[in-house]
Amino acid sequence: MKYLDNCLLVGWVQYALCLSNAEYEKETKRLKVEEPSSFLIEGKPATTHFFHPKDDNTTAVAIVCLGDMGDRDPIAIATLLVHEAVHVWQYECELMGEDKPGDEIEAYAIQRISTNLMRAFRDSLPS
Numbered sequence: 001m002k003y004l005d006n007c008l009l010v011g012w013v014q015y016a017l018c019l020s021n022a023e024y025e026k027e028t029k030r031l032k033v034e035e036p037s038s039f040l041i042e043g044k045p046a047t048t049h050f051f052h053p054k055d056d057n058t059t060a061v062a063i064v065c066l067g068d069m070g071d072r073d074p075i076a077i078a079t080l081l082v083h084e085a086v087h088v089w090q091y092e093c094e095l096m097g098e099d100k101p102g103d104e105i106e107a108y109a110i111q112r113i114s115t116n117l118m119r120a121f122r123d124s125l126p127s
Contacts, residue, residue: 001027001063004116012095015062015088015113017081017120024049024065031061040067046080048087060095062088064117078118085113 001023003014018024021039028036031051041047044067051061064084069077089109093101101109 002120004113004120012060013062013088013092014059015064015116017117017124018063018065019121019124024063027063039065045069045072046084048084048091050091060091062091064088066121077121078114081117081121082110082114085110085117088113 001016001018003016016027018027018039024039025036028049028051033051037049039047046067047065049063049065051063064081066077066080066084089106092109093099
């Protein structure tokens, strides 16, 4: 699992795409999360989890978990990742105390987060 670039703004949220329960458990252990919630919400194909590391680091973490996509349509996968990107952006705004971000900055931020998540997914596919 690799944390992705968030260069649109210097924010508090590092985010990563996680594609397996084992990877999720390993990362929540590294972050010292005492009782992490399930990899995916039951019955859902994707879930984003938010954490504040307990090492006095001001950086928050968002882990976007995506279940087995099998033969799912690539467009459906992309739209799931955009949906989860919006949650990452909303969390960033919450931490910044921003309740009315400008339309254009919001669009660019969601585009950037979505692009990074999609590239991480593409890069995880077997060659």
